[in-house]
Amino acid sequence: ASRVIALMNQKGGVGKTTTSVNLAAGLAAVGRPTLLVDLDPQGHATMHMGVDPGSVDPSLYDLLLDPPAASGEGLDPLDALMCIRPNLGLLPCNVDMAAAEHELSDVDERQLRLRRILAPLLEIYEFVLIDCPPSLGLLTLNGLAAAREVMVPMQAHFLALQGVGKLLETVTLVGQHVNPSLRVSGIILCMHDENTRHSREVVDDIRSFLEDSSEQDVPWAGARVCDPAIRRNIKLAECPSFGQTVFEYAPGCPGAQDYGALAQSLVDEWDAM
Amino acid sequence: ASRVIALMNQKGGVGKTTTSVNLAAGLAAVGRPTLLVDLDPQGHATMHMGVDPGSVDPSLYDLLLDPPAASGEGLDPLDALMCIRPNLGLLPCNVDMAAAEHELSDVDERQLRLRRILAPLLEIYEFVLIDCPPSLGLLTLNGLAAAREVMVPMQAHFLALQGVGKLLETVTLVGQHVNPSLRVSGIILCMHDENTRHSREVVDDIRSFLEDSSEQDVPWAGARVCDPAIRRNIKLAECPSFGQTVFEYAPGCPGAQDYGALAQSLVDEWDAM
Numbered sequence: 001a002s003r004v005i006a007l008m009n010q011k012g013g014v015g016k017t018t019t020s021v022n023l024a025a026g027l028a029a030v031g032r033p034t035l036l037v038d039l040d041p042q043g044h045a046t047m048h049m050g051v052d053p054g055s056v057d058p059s060l061y062d063l064l065l066d067p068p069a070a071s072g073e074g075l076d077p078l079d080a081l082m083c084i085r086p087n088l089g090l091l092p093c094n095v096d097m098a099a100a101e102h103e104l105s106d107v108d109e110r111q112l113r114l115r116r117i118l119a120p121l122l123e124i125y126e127f128v129l130i131d132c133p134p135s136l137g138l139l140t141l142n143g144l145a146a147a148r149e150v151m152v153p154m155q156a157h158f159l160a161l162q163g164v165g166k167l168l169e170t171v172t173l174v175g176q177h178v179n180p181s182l183r184v185s186g187i188i189l190c191m192h193d194e195n196t197r198h199s200r201e202v203v204d205d206i207r208s209f210l211e212d213s214s215e216q217d218v219p220w221a222g223a224r225v226c227d228p229a230i231r232r233n234i235k236l237a238e239c240p241s242f243g244q245t246v247f248e249y250a251p252g253c254p255g256a257q258d259y260g261a262l263a264q265s266l267v268d269e270w271d272a273m
Numbered sequence: 274a275s276r277v278i279a280l281m282n283q284k285g286g287v288g289k290t291t292t293s294v295n296l297a298a299g300l301a302a303v304g305r306p307t308l309l310v311d312l313d314p315q316g317h318a319t320m321h322m323g324v325d326p327g328s329v330d331p332s333l334y335d336l337l338l339d340p341p342a343a344s345g346e347g348l349d350p351l352d353a354l355m356c357i358r359p360n361l362g363l364l365p366c367n368v369d370m371a372a373a374e375h376e377l378s379d380v381d382e383r384q385l386r387l388r389r390i391l392a393p394l395l396e397i398y399e400f401v402l403i404d405c406p407p408s409l410g411l412l413t414l415n416g417l418a419a420a421r422e423v424m425v426p427m428q429a430h431f432l433a434l435q436g437v438g439k440l441l442e443t444v445t446l447v448g449q450h451v452n453p454s455l456r457v458s459g460i461i462l463c464m465h466d467e468n469t470r471h472s473r474e475v476v477d478d479i480r481s482f483l484e485d486s487s488e489q490d491v492p493w494a495g496a497r498v499c500d501p502a503i504r505r506n507i508k509l510a511e512c513p514s515f516g517q518t519v520f521e522y523a524p525g526c527p528g529a530q531d532y533g534a535l536a537q538s539l540v541d542e543w544d545a546m
């Protein structure tokens with residue numbers, strides 16, 4: 001079995017890509033075969049790994065338009081798959097993916113295409129991380145339909161809390177219609193200022209909300225605030241410009257420590273199941 | 274004449290709302306009649322001023338659906354206008370505005386509605402700041418069509434640079450089709466870490482790009498990096514939860530100093546024209 005995680009939050013700039021890339025790299029670094037899926041037309045995860053979205057061919061976009069079918073037709077995901085680091089594969093985005101939301105809007109099984117693309121790849125990869133775009137549109141819905149769990153990167157700020165209701169409502173709808181086993185397993189605190197009272201208050205807010213929900217029949221009943229939080233660290237903002245993960249760019253810096261520890265906690269939790 | 278500024282950036286979480294609110298408050302504080310327009314269905318600017326988007330009636334949304342017409346029909350903007358502080362008016366968002374993009378998609382002059390709403394208000398307000406949503410959709414296009422200048426809040430990070438091309442392309446298109454006098458007048462550096470080499474390099478990148486464009490026939494030929502940059506300051510993330518501007522919540526803190534100085538620079542520039 002594989003652990004398939006959608007890194008999702010419709011709010012922009014909260015750390016989805018930074019988390020997808022560096023968590024994937026952390027998992028690969030401890031020997032777990034990991035697949036990173038760049039589901040965002042911005043192509044930031046692809047760029048972050050040093051791949052140029054302008055020259056990717058074929059890409060995840062091509063697969064979404066022509067996914068593998070039971071009949072054997074459709075593109076083979078292995079053609080788009082890039083083995084970019086030891087233990088780390090990438091399904092890259094290319095610049096045309098901006099058209100996907102529109103072009104997929106009235107095709108068959110439009111929410112299930114990514115699930116079909118990933119099915120054969122689950123035999124190769126133990127962990128799959130899906131970097132979602134900052135929206136609740138068709139691409140994100142594909143991410144949620146293909147995943148088994150959702151992790152929500154967010155900042156511990158008041159305004160960041162405002163979108164959480166809508167996010168959970170979307171996860172619930174996807175769970176009801178196309179993916180009954182979908183769970184929210186964690187909140188990942190990104191760009192975290194552990195020293196401010198404001199952050200602590202917002203985190204307390206999140207924790208008490210999750211405690212209240214733990215006895216209800218909701219997809220986030222088992223969710224927790226992930227440990228550790230990811231501290232703000234300029235190295236994490238620098239390494240994308242070099243096409244590197246934080247482990248390559250600045251091993252041992254706080255960003256590498258935090259994502260490394262978070263990756264290890266995901267592995268330990270998985271092995272214990 | 275009035276200075277009508279769209280605070281625009283399709284990237285999420287870059288400081289559009291924090292800038293719209295605190296710059297508007299800074300202008301009002303030095304005695305300039307200022308209007309804050311909450312064009313974002315998230316309603317964060319409205320909340321930030323202590324107004325509940327769930328109970329606003331009528332709202333900017335109602336005006337967009339039924340704007341004032343030459344015939345005298347349509348809603349009166351003064352009905353939706355809220356005088357929320359000395360010298361500071363608000364055209365508030367309400368929760369239904371999420372439907373606006375869809376409902377406006379095939380009406381007459383769908384990009385020009387905000388311009389018609391603002392026209393009578395320019396007799397009352399010297400400065401108008403329009404808080405745009407994180408998208409390039411119909412609401413943002415209304416903001417760009419109604420404005421005379423665009424200011425772009427952004428973070429001095431590599432990944433933040435990636436969306437700038439698309440942003441400028443959109444401003445150019447709006448300029449060509451509906452608003453020939455639209456200019457990009459400034460880049461506002463938000464959440465700025467002045468002490469890191471990475472931020473300095475990105476700012477140098479931006480400055481040299483603007484210098485190269487200064488002789489071209491493009492809408493950003495006159496744009497500059499605004500001074501001062503707005504430093505990261507937790508007070509700016511805290512005050513929205515109290516429905517206060519930073520000047521009310523923590524006068525004298527770095528966030529108040531920076532937005533106060535930026536407001537003063539906009540006033541000085543305007544008075545000198």
Ligand SMILES: Nc1ncnc2c1ncn2[C@@H]1O[C@H](COP(=O)(O)OP(=O)(O)OP(=O)(O)O)[C@@H](O)[C@H]1O
Binds near residue numbers: 016017018255
């Ligand atoms: N812990 C951190 N410390 C410092 N900078 C960070 C950190 N995490 C992310 N960043 C920077 O913050 C910005 C936003 O992060 P990121 O791109 O990962 O967010 P996102 O949610 O994927 O954004 P989008 O919604 O546009 O896809 C980027 O410039 C990134 O380099």
Ligand SMILES: Nc1ncnc2c1ncn2[C@@H]1O[C@H](COP(=O)(O)OP(=O)(O)OP(=O)(O)O)[C@@H](O)[C@H]1O
Binds near residue numbers: 159287291406465513
């Ligand atoms: N200078 C700053 N220092 C600290 N926190 C800040 C600063 N500027 C903004 N923030 C915080 O960062 C987050 C994003 O800011 P803001 O909401 O203003 O961005 P935005 O571009 O309007 O986002 P959206 O795209 O969702 O509308 C908020 O939680 C805000 O309180």
Ligand SMILES: [Mg+2]
Binds near residue numbers: 016017040044132
């Ligand atoms: Mg991203």
Ligand SMILES: [Mg+2]
Binds near residue numbers: 289290291313317405
């Ligand atoms: Mg905003």
